[in-house]
Amino acid sequence: MKFGIVRFPGSCDDIDALQAASRVGEAVLLWHADHDLQGVDAVIVPGGFSYGDYLRAGAIARFAPVMSEVEEFAREGGLVLGICNGFQVLCEAGLLPGALLPNVSLKFVFRQVELEVVRGAGPFTGGCEAGERLSIPVKHTTGRYYAPDVELDRLEAAGQVLLRYVPGHNPNGSLRDIAGVCSEPRNVFGLMPHPEHAVDPLSGSADGLRIFESMRSHVEQHVLA
Amino acid sequence: MRARVLVRPKAGILDPQGQAVERALPALGFDGVSNVHVGRLIELDVDDPERLPEMCERLLTNPLIEDYTIEQ
Numbered sequence: 001m002k003f004g005i006v007r008f009p010g011s012c013d014d015i016d017a018l019q020a021a022s023r024v025g026e027a028v029l030l031w032h033a034d035h036d037l038q039g040v041d042a043v044i045v046p047g048g049f050s051y052g053d054y055l056r057a058g059a060i061a062r063f064a065p066v067m068s069e070v071e072e073f074a075r076e077g078g079l080v081l082g083i084c085n086g087f088q089v090l091c092e093a094g095l096l097p098g099a100l101l102p103n104v105s106l107k108f109v110f111r112q113v114e115l116e117v118v119r120g121a122g123p124f125t126g127g128c129e130a131g132e133r134l135s136i137p138v139k140h141t142t143g144r145y146y147a148p149d150v151e152l153d154r155l156e157a158a159g160q161v162l163l164r165y166v167p168g169h170n171p172n173g174s175l176r177d178i179a180g181v182c183s184e185p186r187n188v189f190g191l192m193p194h195p196e197h198a199v200d201p202l203s204g205s206a207d208g209l210r211i212f213e214s215m216r217s218h219v220e221q222h223v224l225a
Numbered sequence: 226m227r228a229r230v231l232v233r234p235k236a237g238i239l240d241p242q243g244q245a246v247e248r249a250l251p252a253l254g255f256d257g258v259s260n261v262h263v264g265r266l267i268e269l270d271v272d273d274p275e276r277l278p279e280m281c282e283r284l285l286t287n288p289l290i291e292d293y294t295i296e297q
Contacts (some may be wrong), residue, residue: 056287063284092287099290104241146238146290173239 001025001216004040008032008061013047020196024216032064041219045086057142060086079123080188087190096190098147104173110139114166124189125162125216127210134207136193138171143192145174148169226274229296231284233264
């Protein structure tokens with residue numbers, strides 16, 4: 001199982017994502033200007049401030065050379081995980097529904113939040129139980145998940161909402177407390193919390209590993225098998 | 226040709242920036258202000274203004290959350 005972590009100018013969680021993925025498999029960095037995914041089994045678009053987040057968070061990064069390969073990889077069913085800025089990039093690229101808006105508080109939030117697993121199945125949360133809680137940190141200014149009401153109804157009915165903030169833990173005003181959504185075919189997943197910062201009890205929680213472990217199990221069972 | 230693109234948050238989407246400005250004005254004695262929204266102005270020189278709508282749809286705005294008007 002080989003993870004590829006995209007590095008844009010302005011990425012800052014790429015090394016943490018690399019370290020986290022290395023705990024469950026092999027992991028390499030993918031340079032934004034290359035058209036080469038190096039044969040990886042899953043792509044992670046990490047957090048940070050890609051291309052300075054100029055214009056809108058993620059708006060310019062989606063046109064990076066490597067993103068055309070990532071989009072093709074996703075279309076073919078490859079696993080793509082977007083964390084924080086990576087989530088924003090995937091929404092801007094149209095690989096995930098919705099958009100991320102500035103936090104209702106207009107402030108940068110940086111804290112541990114409790115998440116509820118809405119769906120304990122599929123490539124990203126297959127190793128979790130529905131209703132289970134995960135403790136994972138958030139750190140962002142633009143994390144308010146938005147989609148029109150009819151789209152939110154559709155996402156919920158289709159089981160595309162994988163993670164929610166537990167009541168009282170919504171740090172940004174996300175509609176319906178949504179913390180993470182996946183694409184309709186379920187192979188692309190984006191979330192604002194940072195599972196790569198929660199992979200060792202030393203940092204307060206190792207719950208984030210569950211996401212990476214779920215991805216590895218999925219790839220080993222469905223792709224490499 | 227010089228063009229201006231005015232970008233606004235879509236109606237109905239919570240606009241905390243607009244709300245913050247709306248609350249700040251009365252504090253300075255400017256009463257009677259409501260419906261404040263904060264958007265963005267993009268000015269650009271373009272050879273072919275007919276391509277402006279496509280620029281807006283693909284990069285300058287996110288049509289899911291923003292409306293725009295083009296002034297030439």
